[in-house]
Amino acid sequence: MYAFLAFTPILVVFILLVLMRWPAKHAMPVAWLYTGLMGIFAWQMDVTRVMASTLQGVFIAATILYIVFGAILMLNTLTFSGAVGTIRRGFMDITPDRRIQAIIVAFLFGAFIEGAAGFGTPAAVAAPLLVVLGFPAIAAVLMALIIQSTPVSFGAVGTPILLGVRTGLDAAPVHTMLGTTKFTDPAFMDYLLSIGANVAIFHGIIGTLIPLCLCLMLTRFFGKNKSWAEGLQAAPFAIFAALCFTIPYMIVGVTLGPDFPSLIAPLIALPIVITAAKKGFLVPKVVWDFPPESQWGSDWMGSLKPEIEERGNRAPVSLFAAWVPYLIVAGLLVLSRTWAPLKTFLTSPAVTINFNNILGTELKTNAQMLYLPGTIFIVTVALTYFIQKMKFEDMTQAISKSAKTMIGASVALGFAVPMVRIFINSGVNTSELISMPLTLANGVASIAGTAWPAFASVIGALGAFIAGSNTVSNMMFSLFQYGVADQIGAPATIIVALQAVGGAAGNMICVHNVVAACATVGLVGVEGKLIKLALIPMTYYVIFAGILGVIAVSMNLTF
Numbered sequence: 001m002y003a004f005l006a007f008t009p010i011l012v013v014f015i016l017l018v019l020m021r022w023p024a025k026h027a028m029p030v031a032w033l034y035t036g037l038m039g040i041f042a043w044q045m046d047v048t049r050v051m052a053s054t055l056q057g058v059f060i061a062a063t064i065l066y067i068v069f070g071a072i073l074m075l076n077t078l079t080f081s082g083a084v085g086t087i088r089r090g091f092m093d094i095t096p097d098r099r100i101q102a103i104i105v106a107f108l109f110g111a112f113i114e115g116a117a118g119f120g121t122p123a124a125v126a127a128p129l130l131v132v133l134g135f136p137a138i139a140a141v142l143m144a145l146i147i148q149s150t151p152v153s154f155g156a157v158g159t160p161i162l163l164g165v166r167t168g169l170d171a172a173p174v175h176t177m178l179g180t181t182k183f184t185d186p187a188f189m190d191y192l193l194s195i196g197a198n199v200a201i202f203h204g205i206i207g208t209l210i211p212l213c214l215c216l217m218l219t220r221f222f223g224k225n226k227s228w229a230e231g232l233q234a235a236p237f238a239i240f241a242a243l244c245f246t247i248p249y250m251i252v253g254v255t256l257g258p259d260f261p262s263l264i265a266p267l268i269a270l271p272i273v274i275t276a277a278k279k280g281f282l283v284p285k286v287v288w289d290f291p292p293e294s295q296w297g298s299d300w301m302g303s304l305k306p307e308i309e310e311r312g313n314r315a316p317v318s319l320f321a322a323w324v325p326y327l328i329v330a331g332l333l334v335l336s337r338t339w340a341p342l343k344t345f346l347t348s349p350a351v352t353i354n355f356n357n358i359l360g361t362e363l364k365t366n367a368q369m370l371y372l373p374g375t376i377f378i379v380t381v382a383l384t385y386f387i388q389k390m391k392f393e394d395m396t397q398a399i400s401k402s403a404k405t406m407i408g409a410s411v412a413l414g415f416a417v418p419m420v421r422i423f424i425n426s427g428v429n430t431s432e433l434i435s436m437p438l439t440l441a442n443g444v445a446s447i448a449g450t451a452w453p454a455f456a457s458v459i460g461a462l463g464a465f466i467a468g469s470n471t472v473s474n475m476m477f478s479l480f481q482y483g484v485a486d487q488i489g490a491p492a493t494i495i496v497a498l499q500a501v502g503g504a505a506g507n508m509i510c511v512h513n514v515v516a517a518c519a520t521v522g523l524v525g526v527e528g529k530l531i532k533l534a535l536i537p538m539t540y541y542v543i544f545a546g547i548l549g550v551i552a553v554s555m556n557l558t559f
């Protein structure tokens with residue numbers, strides 16, 4: 001009964017957003033209220049703790065909005081400088097085929113940004129860039145959401161594994177089995193690297209079809225003919241591009257560890273795939289494009305539209321100068337995440353905003369403002385102002401337009417993240433119940449029994465849907481997955497790896513990722529439709545993860 005009750009907040013979100021198609025700004029306040037009442041009356045949480053969780057969520061939502069604002073500001077800056085027109089023409093010189101553009105921009109460039117930054121940054125970069133190229137805003141966001149799967153487990157230089165799984169497994173049962181006492185012991189780190197290697201293999205196999213998924217979703221839902229077949233026509237190129245990414249991805253994951261698969265693999269794949277596209281290698285002979293804008297659906301476009309680039313043009317911008325801001329963003333993201341002295345400064349207590357002992361509880365959170373991608377976007381915008389010789393009035397218009405666009409997402413995020421924090425923080429109560437996520441996971445495990453390898457990734461996906469983070473999903477459920485593996489006699493390195501893979505897949509549909517991605521292109525009210533569409537590739541991901549998990553456990557295949 002409690003497992004079902006724990007599931008109902010998720011069910012409420014699904015019904016309101018997906019079935020009833022409420023906009024998130026209306027659905028999420030209702031979901032927050034329902035979850036709060038569930039916490040108070042079913043889990044017997046203290047009202048103070050519910051309100052403290054809400055304030056914690058509001059603080060976290062503010063940091064997400066800061067990232068969104070930076071991304072929107074960067075796009076508007078490039079629009080009013082005239083750079084977006086140059087970028088668009090440059091991509092048309094590579095290929096006018098929208099399927100190939102989606103693979104290059106969303107899958108490969110997005111994977112690189114994920115590897116460097118995480119935090120949902122790929123959607124903040126890739127979705128606006130696709131809109132610049134002429135994609136409908138809703139299609140651009142869907143492409144950006146779908147690719148937040150394969151590279152996510154190694155995003156932000158391996159954080160979901162090195163922080164999420166490590167923290168989740170740092171408990172007495174695991175240390176007893178390994179004969180260790182702390183997570184820095186070599187045996188524990190070797191165990192963590194083994195899990196990471198399994199994650200790389202699972203993702204590499206499943207992710208090989210993600211570029212094809214992009215093509216299929218584009219042509220079926222945004223094409224004139226609503227055809228799956230037109231997506232399949234791009235299969236040779238899509239699989240070629242995927243293998244250029246997944247082969248080095250798996251090799252790096254197995255040999256070098258969790259830090260660099262999502263950084264190194266796209267850097268290898270991008271020049272190969274772009275060169276192949278320019279030369280027409282495996283590119284479909286018939287170019288695919290969207291129907292004329294007059295035939296687009298009423299909910300396809302946001303407030304950021306390609307035609308504003310012409311109004312913003314003041315002087316020709318060279319192709320190199322147009323791309324410099326993206327190069328700066330990529331360089332600063334990598335530098336700030338990999339150069340230890342800089343990372344230490346950016347994350348030091350002196351420059352961290354702390355929110356401790358909220359309403360007298362032990363709950364806390366913080367914001368490392370200089371380390372957030374939002375700051376990198378804003379620094380890049382400041383440099384772009386000088387590099388592209390912008391006029392002051394153009395810059396002020398970009399700032400004003402960005403602020404107005406961001407406001408549209410603030411209500412939805414301002415309630416979505418607090419709802420999540422109540423859900424996660426429900427383990428402290430007078431009823432002696434474990435938290436809602438663990439109650440739900442226990443219920444699923446009791447039903448699945450020895451068939452658990454087929455379902456382990458579903459729990460990871462649910463965790464990411466709830467928390468909006470592969471890292472947090474791994475923190476919540478890694479020890480639980482380890483315990484289930486021990487109960488059914490399965491290798492824990494496989495079961496925990498399936499948790500991480502599912503946690504990555506769940507990023508495609510988590511509410512605050514969807515809301516934030518929509519905000520970057522000015523979309524409002526289509527969150528439910530996007531979740532419904534993204535459920536298709538997400539379902540593919542967890543089903544194939546389950547199949548691979550069953551095979552790996554039955555044959556004891558582990559790295």
